[in-house]
Every structure is written in C-alpha cells, then in structure tokens.
Amino acid sequence: METATADKIETKYVQKDYKSDVNVRWCPGCGDFAILSCVHKAMAELNIHPHETVVVSGIGCSSRLPYYMNTYGFHGIHGRAAAIATGVKVANPNLNVWVTTGDGDSLAIGGNHFIHAVRRNVDINIILFNNKIYGLTKGQYSPTSDRGFISKSSPYGTIEDPFRPSELCFGARGTFFARAIDVDMKNTTEIMVAAAKHKGASVVEVLQNCIIFNNGIHDKIADRAWKAEKTVMLRHGEKMLFGKENDRGIVLDGWNLKAVTLGEEGYTIDDVLVHDATTPDNTLHIKLSLMGYDNDLPVALGVIRSVDSPSYDSDYEEQIAEVQRKTGKQSFTDFLMSSAHIWEIK
Template sequence: MKTTETMAVYTAKDFKNDVNVRWCPGCGDHAILKSLHAAMAELNIAPHQTVVVSGIGCSSRLPYYMNTYAFHSIHGRAPAIATGVKMANPDLNVWIITGDGDALAIGGNHFIHALRRNIDLNIILFNNKIYGLTKGQYSPTSDRGFISKSSPYGTVEDPFRPAELCFGARGTFFARTVDSDLKNSTLIMVEAAKHKGASVVEVLQNCVIYNNGIHKSITDRTARSEKTILLKQGEKMLFGANNDKGIVREGWDLKAVTIGQDGYTLDDVLVHDATTRDVTLHMKLALMGYNNTLPIALGTIRCVSAPTYEEEYEKQIVTVQNRLPERCLNDFLMYSTNIWEVK
C-alpha cells in the first residue's frame, strides 16, 4: 500500500480540478473518471502523492481532469514512463490510464513487460473495442467480422482478450467492471490500488459516436442479471435475477446451472478464490462471456501476492553495497587496467 498522509481525510472533490471535461456527452469515460475520483478519496492518499500517466487516445485525456501530478505521454508508452516515475519515487501512488488501442497495439510490449516485472502500478484499461480518437477504426479487441472504417467488409482477425495477455505475462491482479456501474467500479479500483504489484482493471466502456452499444448485451438493465456475474472473494458464484443460478465445474470446463434443477444444489456451486496461485480457474472465469452460454465475469478475478520489481531492485542495491567496499572516483581509476599516461 502506498504512503498515506496522517490525519488527512480526502473527498472526491480534492482530486478534481476546474478544467472543462471535453469528452463526448454520454461517453463512458465520464463515469470512469467519477469512479476514479471516488476511489482515490477512499484510498485517502494525498493528491500530491498521486501520479496519473496516460498514453494517447480519448481515454488518455483523463490526466487533464485530475488535481494530482499528471503526465499525458506518448502513444503506448505510458507503462514505460510510469515505471520510471515509480522507480524514482516508490512511495508515489501511480496510475496508468490507457485504452484498448493504446495499450494492446502500439503499447502491447510495454503493457506485458510492466505486468511481467510486477511493478506496483495501477492500470485502468478502457475497452470500447474501437479507435475513437482517430475516428472509428477497428482495434485489437474488435471482434472478428467487425465492420469499421478500416475494415469495411469486416475484420479477418481474432481479437486480443486482455485477461489472456495479463495472465500470459504472469500478471498478479486482474479485475473487470463496466463503466456504468460506478459503485462496483470504485470498489474494484480501490482493491487494485491496495494490491502490491501491477494491477489491471479492464473497464468495458461505451463509445457513443463510433461503437455505441457495443456492451449493451451486458449493460442493459433487463439482461444484466442473466448476462453478468459479480465475483466476490470467498462467496458462491451466483447470478440471475433471483440469484438462483450458479457456476459449477463440468470436467475441465465451467457450466452455468439453475439451482434445484437437474440435480444441482447450492453445494455444487463454486466458491470464488482470487488468491489461488494456479491461474487455470482464473483464466476460465475471465474468459466467460466470450462463450454465449456463460455470463461475463465482473469483479476481482485474480489477486495473488508476488515480489515487486522496485522492492527487489532496492534490495539488490543494498546487497551489493554491503558486499563491496565504499569507493571514490580515484579508487576506480587506480583499480582500472585501462590506464594511459599522457605526457
């Protein structure tokens, strides 16, 4: 957990500034910004101890609306710059704001290596399955067959699924939420920030101009309870309008069942454990929803502890310093074999 000011209590207003928010009316980014302000207030970490770094894209305008230190960087390189910030001052609470195009296309390499190194960064990944800032081209998360300005006859590519990249890079924290669910988005962002290591929160976000309604099947009030499941640590995996459906194992796969039908009881329903080190079940849970027979999983899916890069780096420096005698510049010159006498 990052350094917290003693005796100070912050509200969401403390993290807002007076800059006019310039996203399209109805854009999901507005809700995400509000959730982030609320999460930062809940964490109670001073604005001057908080840094928000972004790349390029509609989502990446967010630092302009923060009363914190902020950096609107270059395309895809926010993880690299945020890593530098964290290494220079590990006590800072560092957030990365990025989109599916910024993070998973030009920034894909930086994204996976930040996770592999387990640097203590909080990554908020806005996923609207489109390039919005550049006016509607398909993105790395657009579904196969998606028609856009850059794929008028439909894409012939399979999309990235962010959870797979996260787990493949040995990520220690992955969660998912939707932009319109401010309450749970705030709670999930708080959990992500409290996690010691790299955290990824995928936010399923709506672009009202170029991809309106892309997540409608799970955000529509009439279908949400049947199409989504909110995973909670230590609780049964239940969903449905009456919480009468659950997730069970069937061989190597997961299956959605109705409790009381076909012989299934509450005892058959799985209990969520985000802290299990083995990634197998977490991967299956994260990929639910890509299969039409299963609800999409929201909430914190994986949260495991592991050494962070900055902590291990600092330990290494101390170890080397303790092992080697203290030297000055003259010592290095004397011990060097590459010495020439100039006459």
C-alpha cells in the same frame, strides 16, 4: 479537511480534492466520465495524498484523464504509458502510480510495454478502457474488436481474431486482474480500491462505451434489463451466484464451467463454486475471465485474480541497498570515481 490526533495532523481527503479545474472534454454520454468519477472516488476512499500520486497516459480518449486530476500527471506518446510509469515507480517507489490507457493504446503499439510491466510485476495500477474501437482517430477497428466487425478501416469486416486482455495479463504471469463496466460505478470504484491496495501490477479492464463510434458495444451485458442474467460479480470467498433471483450459479462440468439454475438437473447451492482469487494456479482464473466470449456463460466481473508476489520496484530497491552495503558505494558517482573506473592518460 484535517483532523487533529495526539501527535500529528491527519488529512482526510474527499472526492473533489482529486479533481482539477480543467474543463472535461469528452463527448457527452461517453463512458469515460463515469470512469473518471470512479478514479476520484477510489482515491478518496484510499485517502492517498494527491502530491504523492502520478497518473500516466499514452494517446487516446482515455489518455486525456491526467488533465482532470489534481495530482501529478504525464501525458506520454502512443503506447508508452506503462514504460513511463515503470520509470516513475522505480525512481520513486513511494509514489502511487496509475496508468489510464485504451485498448488501442495499450494492446497495439503499446503491447510489449503492457505485457512486460505485468511480467515484471511493477507496482502500478493499470486502468484499461475497452470500447473495442479507436475513438480519438474516428472509428477504426482496434485489437479487441470482434472478428467481422465493420468499421472505417474494415468496411467489409475484420478478418482478425481479437486480443482478450485477460489472456495477455495471465500469459504475462499477471498477479492481479479485474473487470468492471463503466455504468456500474459502485462496483467499479470498489474494484479500483482493491487494485490500488494490491502490491504489484494490477490490471482493471473497464468495459466502456464509445457513444459516437461504437455505441452500445457492451449493451448485451450492461443493459439493466438483463445485466443480472448476463454477468456474475465475483467476490473472493463467496459463491459464484447470479441472476435476478440469485438462483443461478457457476459449477464445474468436467474440465469446463457451466451455468446452472439451482433446483434444476439436481444442482444445489453446494455444487456452486466458491471464488478463490488468491490461488497461485491461474487455470480457473483464465476460464472465469473468458466466460461470455464464445459461450453462453455470464461475463465475469469483479476481482478475478489477486495473488501475492514480489514486486519489481521493491526487489530493485533491496538489490541496490545490498550492493551499496557490500561495496560501500552509495551513488553512481561513487561507482564512477572508484579506482577500478579511472584511467590516467599520459
């Protein structure tokens, strides 16, 4: 839809503008459907031009997503989505570049590409579907599968400790990390919008259900019956409150975090931490992101970290412009044809 302004025609996009006419082929009940819908909604809210948007993927169920987008898309090979997306963004910084990837695709064969894209702070939006299983190849354990997990490739249980995506992100000095649940579409969309607005590499881990090979893997926090007691939605500048009555909170207990009930043990609202997603020190962000793994704390959802830092593509552009200014060479051809790089053969 287009609306006229004083000096230009402004396009207002809606959700359907980002949908392709390709039939969506995921298993009925798969969490990927919800994530796809959230991507469409987020792009509409951002009002980004479809023709200036690229969705890149690797291999896996999640990596079918570019086919269902009315944008440019690139279906890469296994684990290489972050590397391809980096090239796209550096070649044309004006493009909005998104990566859709799974826990196997990005954290196994694509692990190095993932951490280096985060380390470089390339301005791409990485949506990491985490169902703790290899779904497309029919149910093998993945890098995020829990120790002891029984699968087709670990019939007696895995004897490995899993990767935690947030730890990898923070270990690579990531500037943006958020977490969402596939069934919570309102907050997932809100988180994707925040990720896209962040200048630099954003990582959104979506806890997603594989209904065929790992059904219910996130039920302990996603089920409506107890979700309010098992998760805390973090928002910058707000108290870390949770619970059905919003009467529980996260407080500091020495060096550790602790979940308390207000009015018990002498704790009041004043003791509850206020979330600061923008502090450069990631110590508390790491602690928040690891809640609920090996402890009785609720799982943190929302934007856990969002810190301003120079992005790789912007610095790269500035560096090229500076070299062009100093040398007078405007292109690679100019560089090659300069006297210092021409040899006369006699």
